[in-house]
Amino acid sequence: MKHIKTVNKPSMQSTLMTGGCGECQASCQSACKTSCTVGNQPCASRK
Amino acid sequence: MKEAMKSRIHLYEQCGHYVLVDVNSGAVHLIDRMIYDIMDIFDGTNDERVKQELAGKYEEAELDEALGELKELIDEKLLFAPDIEVPPTFKQKGVVKSLCLMVAQDCNMRCKYCFGDGGSYGQERAVMSPEVGKAAVDFLLKNAGLRKHFEIDFFGGEPLMNMKTVKAVTNYVHQKEKELNVHFKLTMTTNGLLLNEENRTWLNDNNLSLVLSTDGRKDVHDRMRPDAGGQGTYDRVMKNFKAMVDSRNGENYYMRGTYTKHNLDFTKDVLDMNDKGFDILSVEPVVAKDAPDYALTDAELPRIYEEYDRLTEAYMKRRREGRGFFFFHFNMDLSNGPCIAKRLAGCGSGHEYYAVSENGDLYPCHQFVGRGKYKLGDVFNGVNHPEVSQYFRESHVLNKPKCRDCWARFFCSGGCHANADLFNGDIREPWDTGCSIQRKRLESAILVQALMHEEGLSNDNEQA
Numbered sequence: 001m002k003h004i005k006t007v008n009k010p011s012m013q014s015t016l017m018t019g020g021c022g023e024c025q026a027s028c029q030s031a032c033k034t035s036c037t038v039g040n041q042p043c044a045s046r047k
Numbered sequence: 048m049k050e051a052m053k054s055r056i057h058l059y060e061q062c063g064h065y066v067l068v069d070v071n072s073g074a075v076h077l078i079d080r081m082i083y084d085i086m087d088i089f090d091g092t093n094d095e096r097v098k099q100e101l102a103g104k105y106e107e108a109e110l111d112e113a114l115g116e117l118k119e120l121i122d123e124k125l126l127f128a129p130d131i132e133v134p135p136t137f138k139q140k141g142v143v144k145s146l147c148l149m150v151a152q153d154c155n156m157r158c159k160y161c162f163g164d165g166g167s168y169g170q171e172r173a174v175m176s177p178e179v180g181k182a183a184v185d186f187l188l189k190n191a192g193l194r195k196h197f198e199i200d201f202f203g204g205e206p207l208m209n210m211k212t213v214k215a216v217t218n219y220v221h222q223k224e225k226e227l228n229v230h231f232k233l234t235m236t237t238n239g240l241l242l243n244e245e246n247r248t249w250l251n252d253n254n255l256s257l258v259l260s261t262d263g264r265k266d267v268h269d270r271m272r273p274d275a276g277g278q279g280t281y282d283r284v285m286k287n288f289k290a291m292v293d294s295r296n297g298e299n300y301y302m303r304g305t306y307t308k309h310n311l312d313f314t315k316d317v318l319d320m321n322d323k324g325f326d327i328l329s330v331e332p333v334v335a336k337d338a339p340d341y342a343l344t345d346a347e348l349p350r351i352y353e354e355y356d357r358l359t360e361a362y363m364k365r366r367r368e369g370r371g372f373f374f375f376h377f378n379m380d381l382s383n384g385p386c387i388a389k390r391l392a393g394c395g396s397g398h399e400y401y402a403v404s405e406n407g408d409l410y411p412c413h414q415f416v417g418r419g420k421y422k423l424g425d426v427f428n429g430v431n432h433p434e435v436s437q438y439f440r441e442s443h444v445l446n447k448p449k450c451r452d453c454w455a456r457f458f459c460s461g462g463c464h465a466n467a468d469l470f471n472g473d474i475r476e477p478w479d480t481g482c483s484i485q486r487k488r489l490e491s492a493i494l495v496q497a498l499m500h501e502e503g504l505s506n507d508n509e510q511a
């Protein structure tokens with residue numbers, strides 16, 4: 001494409017039915033524990 | 048543009064780049080100015096209107112070409128992807144997976160912004176006994192369902208003030224790992240004053256991940272992080288942090304700081320940490336109410352936005368020069384991030400994550416400790432307010448009115464409950480100033496990742 005560069009192959013929609021195993025790390029949203037936003041997290045089962 | 052379509056995308060300009068985020072798919076597109084202008088109007092179907100409104104600005108053939116590209120994205124479900132509702136994978140009830148142990152509700156520092164009142168959390172200064180610590184591990188395992196991976200964070204106050212319990216809990220955890228074939232990740236958040244050689248060796252031998260607290264430049268740090276006698280602590284803790292990090296090959300730690308109204312030029316603090324030899328870094332906004340001299344308010348936002356632009360540029364510059372560092376909030380995997388269930392649940396406080404106070408009481412998280420109405424039970428008897436726990440579970444991002452239409456909903460996951468409660472008395476009503484900062488930080492992270500991808504730069508740190 002000339003005007004658009006898509007930078008990723010997102011997998012979010014495909015996890016609607018498969019995710020939820022919960023093995024991933026907890027992610028604090030506050031400012032005191034290297035709070036992460038969830039978006040920063042890797043998935044623990046899809047490595 | 049139709050409102051419904053508007054909430055499915057986010058469009059922004061930063062540091063000379065134009066970015067289009069498709070909220071429900073998570074797709075990120077780097078775009079040119081024309082697409083940027085088009086997307087301000089385009090809703091997937093109104094080509095004619097786009098052409099009319101932009102007729103004076105762009106050639107019709109160009110507009111057709113651009114619209115054609117956008118249609119391709121729609122076909123590939125990378126633009127205006129359908130809204131996401133709570134999926135079946137988001138189970139009704141959470142299972143416990145992590146705990147924060149307030150092993151010492153006491154501290155040898157008196158950081159001015161401490162939400163725990165110098166570690167005491169408004170209660171008596173006290174330390175957790177090994178018995179309470181072990182009971183906490185039992186509580187976790189009993190409520191963990193089929194889960195295999197757990198986390199425990201030794202927190203405080205200052206956890207190094209109670210190594211007796213830290214050691215007892217760690218040994219107990221190792222015993223349980225063998226017995227039950229489970230895995231614990233242990234973390235400690237420390238101010239560094241007591242990181243002597245004996246503690247360093249023990250922390251390395253037991254593979255504890257460390258979060259090292261400093262605020263960056265010496266004057267910034269010393270102003271906010273004095274010891275109990277009022278003296279600056281910078282020189283002492285940095286010496287200890289350096290020895291600590293060197294003793295573990297520069298791995299398995301985070302250095303983290305807090306910025307306040309006093310250091311809105313916090314890029315300098317991040318770079319100062321990096322210049323001092325640390326390269327896994329995080330700096331975050333202070334959360335404080337009624338503290339006019341250092342708290343962040345909407346008045347500071349323009350300055351904060353500007354600073355994230357500066358940080359983005361500084362970060363990219365060092366990456367391009369082959370001396371990049373990690374900055375926690377910029378480190379985002381755009382392609383293989385967490386599943387939807389996780390994005391809904393956020394931090395899990397109050398249903399997957401609990402804080403255990405010194406005497407064994409359970410709270411939704413460390414920041415709630417001492418807020419009486421959020422005491423949920425104790426580690427010996429378990430949760431005795433399941434309705435509150437369930438309320439936390441159901442307070443996911445799609446159940447928060449402000450979040451439902453926010454473009455950041457699947458990155459942010461609804462913000463911090465403790466902050467929402469602090470500012471608005473309702474865990475479902477996020478703290479607005481925090482949201483504004485959050486969105487800017489996310490824009491920066493997304494741009495950083497897009498540029499790294501474009502330029503073929505790796506997310507690994509170059510310097511060992």
Ligand code: SF4
Nearest residue numbers: 450453459461462482
């Ligand atoms: S907490 Fe704020 S920034 Fe996060 S999704 Fe909700 S409204 Fe958006």
